[in-house]
Amino acid sequence: MSSVFDIKRKKLAFMRALRRNSSVRVKSSDDADNIFITCPECKEIHAKNDLAENYYVCPTCGFHYKLGAYERIALLADEGSFREVNGKMTTVDVLEFPDYSKEVKLARKASGLNEAYVYGTCNINSYPAVVGVLDSKFIMGSMGSVVGEKVTLSIELASKYDLPLIIFSASGGARMHEGTVSLMQMAKTSAALKRFSDHGGLYISYMTNPTTGGVTASFAMLGDIHLAEPNALIGFAGPRVIEQTIGRTLPEGFQRSEFLLEHGYIDQIVKREDMRNTIAQILMLHERGQR
Amino acid sequence: MAAELTAYDRVQLARHPKRPKAMDYIEALFTDLFIQRGDRLFGEDASILTGVALYKGRPVTVIGQCKGRDVDENVRFNFGMPQPEGYRKVERAALQAEKFNRPVICFIDTPGAYPGMEAEERGQGEAIARCMYTFSGLKVPVISVVIGEGGSGGALALGVANAVMMLENSIYAVLSPEGFASILWRDSSRNSEACDVMKLTARDLYELGVIDKVIREPEGGAQNNPAQTIRAVDIEIGRKLSSLMQKSGSVLAEERYQKFRKIGNPK
Numbered sequence: 001m002s003s004v005f006d007i008k009r010k011k012l013a014f015m016r017a018l019r020r021n022s023s024v025r026v027k028s029s030d031d032a033d034n035i036f037i038t039c040p041e042c043k044e045i046h047a048k049n050d051l052a053e054n055y056y057v058c059p060t061c062g063f064h065y066k067l068g069a070y071e072r073i074a075l076l077a078d079e080g081s082f083r084e085v086n087g088k089m090t091t092v093d094v095l096e097f098p099d100y101s102k103e104v105k106l107a108r109k110a111s112g113l114n115e116a117y118v119y120g121t122c123n124i125n126s127y128p129a130v131v132g133v134l135d136s137k138f139i140m141g142s143m144g145s146v147v148g149e150k151v152t153l154s155i156e157l158a159s160k161y162d163l164p165l166i167i168f169s170a171s172g173g174a175r176m177h178e179g180t181v182s183l184m185q186m187a188k189t190s191a192a193l194k195r196f197s198d199h200g201g202l203y204i205s206y207m208t209n210p211t212t213g214g215v216t217a218s219f220a221m222l223g224d225i226h227l228a229e230p231n232a233l234i235g236f237a238g239p240r241v242i243e244q245t246i247g248r249t250l251p252e253g254f255q256r257s258e259f260l261l262e263h264g265y266i267d268q269i270v271k272r273e274d275m276r277n278t279i280a281q282i283l284m285l286h287e288r289g290q291r
Numbered sequence: 292m293a294a295e296l297t298a299y300d301r302v303q304l305a306r307h308p309k310r311p312k313a314m315d316y317i318e319a320l321f322t323d324l325f326i327q328r329g330d331r332l333f334g335e336d337a338s339i340l341t342g343v344a345l346y347k348g349r350p351v352t353v354i355g356q357c358k359g360r361d362v363d364e365n366v367r368f369n370f371g372m373p374q375p376e377g378y379r380k381v382e383r384a385a386l387q388a389e390k391f392n393r394p395v396i397c398f399i400d401t402p403g404a405y406p407g408m409e410a411e412e413r414g415q416g417e418a419i420a421r422c423m424y425t426f427s428g429l430k431v432p433v434i435s436v437v438i439g440e441g442g443s444g445g446a447l448a449l450g451v452a453n454a455v456m457m458l459e460n461s462i463y464a465v466l467s468p469e470g471f472a473s474i475l476w477r478d479s480s481r482n483s484e485a486c487d488v489m490k491l492t493a494r495d496l497y498e499l500g501v502i503d504k505v506i507r508e509p510e511g512g513a514q515n516n517p518a519q520t521i522r523a524v525d526i527e528i529g530r531k532l533s534s535l536m537q538k539s540g541s542v543l544a545e546e547r548y549q550k551f552r553k554i555g556n557p558k
Binding site: 092094095097098144145148149152174176177178179180181182183184185186187188190191192193194195198213214216217218219220221222235236237238241242245246250254255259263264265 | 404405406407408410411412413414415416417419420421423424425427428443444447450451463464465466470471474475488489490491496499501547548551552554555556
């Protein structure tokens with residue numbers, strides 16, 4: 001049984017890590033919006049600082065707030081162990097799509113990220129791994145050529161150093177502004193995962209809210225192990241498109257993690273507070289399996 | 292000479308009801324077709340035909356996305372929108388082709404994978420992902436021809452090939468122009484504008500390095516002379532197949548891998 005002190009210690013470590021690694025900081029301000037947040041699920045009001053201490057999970061109803069890439073890594077990686085790779089890669093406007101460059105500029109400013117996928121090496125409970133995280137703050141975490149390339153590079157990095165690979169998905173799917181070139185990234189990442197798997201690599205796909213479209217239909221669904229955060233939307237077609245196609249509303253809970261578990265597409269639903277321990281356990285169990 | 296067609300015109304031609312369908316190509320180009328049905332897991336999906344047949348006397352695995360030639364066929368083929376079972380059947384056929392060392396020839400023609408409730412329950416995304424995953428490693432030649440609509444992941448599932456060819460007026464896109472306009476501009480009526488910016492025509496995609504070959508169509512579109520269109524496709528498949536047949540299985544897999552590895556490489 002874990003004692004109260006263990007929990008306290010864990011939270012403190014998390015807060016410390018967050019302060020160190022986070023690109024987004026909760027600023028102290030008189031503005032009430034900056035201090036308090038209303039849970040979109042249960043409408044309870046919580047202080048943002050309390051929320052941060054609770055892994056950005058609503059203490060009342062357990063709603064999992066969206067987590068940025070660096071915040072996720074801060075929660076997962078051993079303190080100070082994360083080394084980002086190719087962090088400076090920026091979006092390429094392959095189709096010279098109207099207003100795309102402008103949108104990218106805005107997304108960079110708003111998210112503090114260069115692109116929607118962040119990856120690198122780190123230790124998780126002392127087990128080395130390659131970790132990649134999609135961040136939905138950057139154009140819905142959509143996959144264009146740079147995301148596709150970086151996902152592929154992260155797979156190749158894991159392969160090169162015989163490291164396990166963990167990818168956190170949060171994406172609206174393929175990036176519209178890069179058209180068919182975006183689409184082809186599904187083939188590229190899937191093919192890279194086939195090579196990695198043939199090489200004996202362990203790949204944990206961790207699906208978070210939302211994981212849809214071309215990301216679901218490629219690397220998110222090709223893991224040796226599939227994990228998901230509670231109540232995350234996971235699917236190929238978006239709920240709105242399905243409703244338009246079948247002409248009626250979808251039942252409660254459709255395409256949510258629990259639904260996918262029931263239909264055999266994920267191994268376990270893992271709450272955010274258990275994420276680190278669950279992944280460390282899987283890495284431990286596969287340690288001998290790594291070549 | 293007719294005026295240059297717009298992207299929107301080509302989308303209309305790609306969807307033309309009289310445009311030759313996968314079955315037209317299969318009936319004309321192959322003999323002794325033995326149809327294989329079912330994914331061995333859940334069911335049969337008639338919207339994709341898989342089978343073994345002879346192409347110029349040589350056994351091949353043939354895979355075709357079927358659009359109906361009349362109302363009855365359209366209903367039976369679910370308007371060319373496959374269910375997960377269809378993709379799992381494709382994967383089964385591809386693995387069998389590899390086992391018996393047969394080339395795989397795919398005809399792509401779908402508005403997209405079916406966006407229905409049952410399709411989601413049975414893992415549409417996983418089924419498509421698994422197809423690309425398996426195709427990427429096949430040690431036999433794979434040729435894919437987009438003959439009409441190449442709709443999103445539902446088309447790409449059959450498109451991880453050594454040679455990807457497109458008929459001149461076919462399209463290959465991340466999403467339908469209507470869906471694209473609706474998502475990006477919240478206005479599906481701007482679909483003609485969407486066609487212009489999406490770069491979904493065969494020529495655009497050839498220039499972007501996404502496909503390997505554009506196959507000319509008769510004046511005004513394939514529907515004006517199906518026999519001539521089918522002949523043109525036959526010539527290109529035949530030519531490509533004989534060159535691919537010279538290569539070893541591992542070279543074929545490596546070349547296919549590198550081809551997709553390079554697409555959209557920003558460096």
